[in-house]
Amino acid sequence: MHAPDLAITATCVRVPVFVSHSASVFAEFTNPITPEQFRSYLKQQPGVVVEDDMANGVYPRPFEAAGKDPVFAGRIRKDLSIPNGIAYWVVGDNLRKGAALNALQIAELMISRGLI
8 A cells, every 4th residue: 555654453253152242443533532541541440351472462352251241452552543533342241241241240240320
């Protein structure tokens, strides 16, 4: 393409899975944010486990999320294609978090906030 200023962020995934959903997420923020700041923020969120150590081959894998309640996030990096962008990878067991457990957790949260 011979475009030295062309900014690209990409994720390639080729894995057969029986259970779990995966998403390559590209987020743009109003203010600048570093991958370290975003990683720290995610670590504070209930139900999220950060697995993000690419140098040692640690990142979320669909087969490891199967049968588990949390959502796993990793491969957190600057998204070079947009200003203030972060790119990351998320996996979760779609039969647990994506269905029954998620509905139960939302109901519990609404009850705790007096919404129902």
